[in-house]
Amino acid sequence: MHNKTVSELKKDLKDKKISSLELTNHFIDRIKSIDPQLNSFVSLTEEYAIMQAKKIDSEIAKGSFRPLAGIPLAQKDIFCTKGIRTTCGSKMLENFISPYDATVVEKLNDAGMIIIGKTNMDEFAMGSSNETSYFGDVKNPWNTDYVPGGSSGGSAASVSARLIPCSTGTDTGGSIRQPASLTGVCGIKPTYGRVSRYGMIAFASSLDQAGVFTRTAEDCAILLTHISGYDPKDSTSSKKDTPDYEQECKRKFTNMTIGIPIEFLDGLDNKVREVFDENIKVLEKNGCKFKKISLKSSRLGVSAYQVVAPAECSSNLSRFDGVRFGHRAENVKSIDELYKKSRSEGFGQEVKRRILIGTYALSAGYYDAYYLKAQKIRKVISNEFAQAFKEVDLILGPTAPDCAFKIGEKTNDPIAMYLSDVFTVSTNLAGLPAMSLPMGFKDNLPLGLQIIGNHFDETKILSLAHHYQQITDWHTKKPKISGD
Amino acid sequence: MWESVIGLEIHVQLNTKSKIFSPASTDFGSSQNTQACAIDLGMPGVLPVLNEEAVIMAIKFGIAIGADILDDSIFARKNYFYPDLPKGYQISQFEIPIVSGGSMEITIDNKTKVVNITRAHLEEDAGKSIHDLYPNESAIDLNRAGTPLIEIVSEPEMENAAEAVQYLKNIHSLVRYLGISDGNMQEGSFRCDANVSLKKQGVDKLGTRAEIKNINSFKYVENAINHEIERQARILERGDKVIQETRLYDPSKNETRSMRSKVEANDYRYFPDPDLLPVCISQDLIKNIKSNMPELPSTKKIRFISQYGLSEYDTIILVSDRELSEYFENTLKTSDLNPKLVANWIITEVLALAKKTYLSVKDYPVLAEDLRYLLSNISDETISNKQAKEVLERMWNNNEKPRDIIENEGMKQISNIDELNKIVDNIIKNHYKSVEEYQSGKDKLLGFFVGQVMKATQGQANPKVINQILKEKLKK
Structure with a gap:
């Protein structure tokens, strides 16, 4: 049951081969037995899920069938869920219960999905290894000594270990694609503005975008269709119509011209390069045309990102002051002390580091040199992508420079950690859609293939990904921990 | 410095x-x-x-x-x-x-x-x-x-x-x-x-x-x-x-x-x-938005001066508050009242009452239409200025309607010449000494005679008419 895709489960539920309650109980059991080794969930919502599953089953019995009726789902703990604890991986929100649902949550609930739990993540989505979570590291299902990537590590690991058919994630600099790559699943970050950010706890507002984890491109397409669309509650969401990605990605595959940025391959790990080159051959054989392109400024992406993202986060996280919600320090004598103690106790080291960097970058006298310059680099990167998309349909490269690294390996070297995002950040800076899908292994650890598209070209990305999965089987490989 | x-x-x-x-x-x-x-x-x-x-x-x-x-x-x-x-x-x-x-x-x-x-x-x-x-x-x-x-x-x-x-x-x-x-x-x-x-x-x-x-x-x-x-x-x-x-x-x-x-x-x-x-x-x-802008104070000021012939001083006061200027125009509306009379009454009497009672225009107890009624009674000489002030105070403080006050109190100004002639004749007869003094040049005594007529009519005589009659009758 747990090896089935969303698409297959949808059919089985519709054909009444299985009930939502059976499915829900099955996944809850799996999480209970396997997740103690992985720590991919922060909260299990067993009672709520069973109640919802019964409700959906009775709807199905009456003949009414919502588009994703009865399919279990895990929500990244960054999405506000009404009545369900939303921690954002932080002590600050350890006991925070949101009074409202995020738009993504509302949409998937309306589509009939069952939230089974909230997944672990780097604190406030700041991290690339899921080691900054207040609720402990998440382990990579392929080897539990290794990180699953981050920040959506719990969402990626749970799908990889077949603890859940699909999950949501958010991606500010690679937080969906990098963990997808490191755990061997599919993860898509849509165009900035494609999915509403309302109710998604903000890290860096101009970069954050919600997306999903699944095991197949087709499943990504199914879920993406349901979370996309204009939201009057989010001024930055797009009014563009949402295509039916599921239908669109399965249409007859038309051959495309695909760009490979030379900068992405320069100095790449040998094994990663080898795997990537093999995949190019496979795609070439199947009719894709490849073209070397140059994205010269992309190497500046991490630097620009490390100014813009902390700057925005330093402001976004100001609301966690202990006054209205979240952690409040005890025995304080003044309002200043309340702020200082609550924030010192409530935030972890990485979050504090970024607040400090961001505060510095926005300070009088430094703003021009850091924030403005970073914004200029951002513009240059966007322009380079725009130029490239005049010549190619999609851009292809490895998602991450390497496979998963060991837990603890990079925790004392933030720069090395930040470089995990070297291939992913520039798409956030340019607001482009991109996806990671499994393309092979290095030392029994998965590697991901990144497909980058032009603004609102999710269909092309999903079409190539779906076509690729028709001729390869990397997406069917599963870690031992998932059992049979 | x-x-x-x-x-x-x-x-x-x-x-x-x-x-x-x-x-x-x-x-x-x-x-x-x-x-x-x-x-x-x-x-x-x-x-x-x-x-x-x-x-x-x-x-x-x-x-x-x-x-x-x-x-x-x-x-x-x-x-x-x-x-x-x-x-x-x-x-x-x-x-x-x-x-x-x-x-x-x-x-x-x-x-x-x-x-x-x-x-x-x-x-x-x-x-x-x-x-x-x-x-x-x-x-x-x-x-x-x-x-x-x-x-x-x-x-x-x-x-x-x-x-x-x-x-x-x-x-x-x-x-x-x-x-x-x-x-x-x-x-x-x-x-x-x-x-x-x-x-x-x-x-x-x-x-x-x-x-x-x-x-x-x-x-x-x-x-x-x-x-x-x-x-x-x-x-x-x-x-x-x-x-x-x-x-x-x-x-x-x-x-x-x-x-x-x-x-x-x-x-x-x-x-x-x-x-x-x-x-x-x-x-x-x-x-x-431009085509739907309300009239602004600067434009209204120019209009008030040219349309109503008001002084700049009065206009600035009326125009300083949109609601006050509207109160003025509503009082004037469709009546043939003299705009200066209306402006005067609002600036001296109404604003004084408003200040005393701490009320802003929208809370005035006297509606523009009631003020209009009151002022038209002055205009057509039904009541005197003095009477009107009393009426306004009662309207303001007790929420009474001017028509009710004027009618209930019989506050009609006596402008009937025959009636007033009789009263004046009577007074002249009873104060012949004063008449002599007046006629010998003591002009100030005119006020005394007006006062006597007012007393006799309980203040209801039209002062303008009395003045005319007295001057005529007191001639040598």
Whole structure:
């Protein structure tokens, strides 16, 4: 049951081969037995899920069938869920219960999905290894000594270990694609503005975008269709119509011209390069045309990102002051002390580091040199992508420079950690859609293939990904921990 | 010796139905924290959505002061920690405000001066901290958080408190004319910060300024500025330097005191708010607003003078308050009353009553139509001025209708010549000595005879008619 895709489960539920309650109980059991080794969930919502599953089953019995009726789902703990604890991986929100649902949550609930739990993540989505979570590291299902990537590590690991058919994630600099790559699943970050950010706890507002984890491109397409669309509650969401990605990605595959940025391959790990080159051959054989392109400024992406993202986060996280919600320090004598103690106790080291960097970058006298310059680099990167998309349909490269690294390996070297995002950040800076899908292994650890598209070209990305999965089987490989 | 230089920053709450970035209501006076939704509380994950009504109001203001309306103004975050600032930043406009430039004319003692306006921008108000509700704790009321404001920044071009107050009054009058704010200063809908500095006479370079924060009455603005000028003059006189700082005006002691100096000042770390797009304003929208602008005080003043033949002095009073000018025109409406009579009555009698009872125009107990009825009774000489004053007071204080008072009291003025002739004959007969004195040149005695007639008629005689009759009959 747990090896089935969303698409297959949808059919089985519709054909009444299985009930939502059976499915829900099955996944809850799996999480209970396997997740103690992985720590991919922060909260299990067993009672709520069973109640919802019964409700959906009775709807199905009456003949009414919502588009994703009865399919279990895990929500990244960054999405506000009404009545369900939303921690954002932080002590600050350890006991925070949101009074409202995020738009993504509302949409998937309306589509009939069952939230089974909230997944672990780097604190406030700041991290690339899921080691900054207040609720402990998440382990990579392929080897539990290794990180699953981050920040959506719990969402990626749970799908990889077949603890859940699909999950949501958010991606500010690679937080969906990098963990997808490191755990061997599919993860898509849509165009900035494609999915509403309302109710998604903000890290860096101009970069954050919600997306999903699944095991197949087709499943990504199914879920993406349901979370996309204009939201009057989010001024930055797009009014563009949402295509039916599921239908669109399965249409007859038309051959495309695909760009490979030379900068992405320069100095790449040998094994990663080898795997990537093999995949190019496979795609070439199947009719894709490849073209070397140059994205010269992309190497500046991490630097620009490390100014813009902390700057925005330093402001976004100001609301966690202990006054209205979240952690409040005890025995304080003044309002200043309340702020200082609550924030010192409530935030972890990485979050504090970024607040400090961001505060510095926005300070009088430094703003021009850091924030403005970073914004200029951002513009240059966007322009380079725009130029490239005049010549190619999609851009292809490895998602991450390497496979998963060991837990603890990079925790004392933030720069090395930040470089995990070297291939992913520039798409956030340019607001482009991109996806990671499994393309092979290095030392029994998965590697991901990144497909980058032009603004609102999710269909092309999903079409190539779906076509690729028709001729390869990397997406069917599963870690031992998932059992049979 | 010293010249004072004053610039004002005025905060005007816009009277939109909902808040500037959330759908919560902006009504004043509701119980604490009942008008603050998740967005106003700065809950995790919420996002602001700009209220177009506030944008339209800001554009109206910009048009009225002859400013440029910028079609790509940007919202920025002003970052600082304060318990009644839920997000830890205020959404305001920094580099590119919606309204740029413009000016306001002020007239003092018949001298007219133009005060230039630097900019006006949109922003959200903060909540309120309440320190006197609980003994050892402060409370926060977030009803006001997110209420739309425009902040109007003047050039430092005013030379004394009188000019500053006049400028403030004109802006106050303007926002009420435009219908974009109730301008209620007690409720904090209209408040101002004053930047005051002194420089040596004839020198161009401005001196170091102090900013007096959050003054909420015309009188306090005047007092605070005057006090601050004196304070700075004292400092400079003894050869010391004025410190750049923020000061607070304490009306109970009539003094300003230091809040924080520039060194302690916040670095607000302004940057464009990534949650909001630039405010795109089409030329069509501006055109549309322009064609629907209400008549502004300056235009109305010119019209009142030419249409009604009123004096400039009277006109300035009537036009200073949109509702008062409307009260005047409503009183006059479709009647053939003399506009000067109406203006006189409103300025001397009605405003005096209003001042005594602390009522603003919308709360006047005497409706314009009732005042019209009363004044037409003076015009057609049914009642005397003196009677009319009594009637007006009763209308004001007891909510009575003028028709009822006049009829019930039989307050008709006696203008019938035959009737009055008889009364006058009678009085002349009984006061023959006085008649002789009058005839021998003691003109002043005419008043005595008028008084006698009034006494005999219980004040109902028409004074004009009595005068005529008396003069005729007392001739030698």
